[in-house]
Amino acid sequence: MPNSAPRAIEKAIEEPGALVAALRGMRNHCPRCDHKPLFARYLKPVARCACCGQDWTLHQADDFPAYIAIFISGHLLAPVLIAAGSRELLPMGWLALIAVLGALLLTIVMLQPAKGAVIALQYHWRMHGFDPASREVDQRPD
Ligand SMILES: [Zn+2]
Numbered sequence: 001m002p003n004s005a006p007r008a009i010e011k012a013i014e015e016p017g018a019l020v021a022a023l024r025g026m027r028n029h030c031p032r033c034d035h036k037p038l039f040a041r042y043l044k045p046v047a048r049c050a051c052c053g054q055d056w057t058l059h060q061a062d063d064f065p066a067y068i069a070i071f072i073s074g075h076l077l078a079p080v081l082i083a084a085g086s087r088e089l090l091p092m093g094w095l096a097l098i099a100v101l102g103a104l105l106l107t108i109v110m111l112q113p114a115k116g117a118v119i120a121l122q123y124h125w126r127m128h129g130f131d132p133a134s135r136e137v138d139q140r141p142d
């Protein structure tokens with residue numbers, strides 16, 4: 001069994017519920033044991049939690065965090081832009097600039113928390129690489 005060794009170093013721990021795990025991941029904490037960090041870089045999770053040993057390369061978050069971040073930033077910005085536009089508070093050019101920069105900024109700010117939550121829920125529900133049945137297969141993207 002090639003996977004018995006990595007599993008063995010995972011510390012036994014009381015597993016959190018979905019909401020707790022997601023909130024931990026959003027805050028760059030390990031969804032499993034709540035210690036920092038979950039991310040080694042902006043969007044790259046640590047290979048293993050330094051505390052509990054959980055392998056975080058097993059996720060397959062793909063584009064989903066980006067969809068979440070864009071969806072939320074759009075819904076935050078749209079009412080502001082519509083209100084400002086309909087009252088002609090600013091020239092259209094300025095509104096367009098605010099829309100583009102605002103969407104960019106909000107998306108950048110929300111990407112890591114969104115990815116943390118997605119990884120946490122994939123872990124919680126044993127999806128993709130976190131599914132014990134898939135551990136035989138080497139399918140680690142990044
Ligand atoms: Zn820990």
Ligand SMILES: [Zn+2]
Nearest residue numbers: 030033049052
């Ligand atoms: Zn941990």
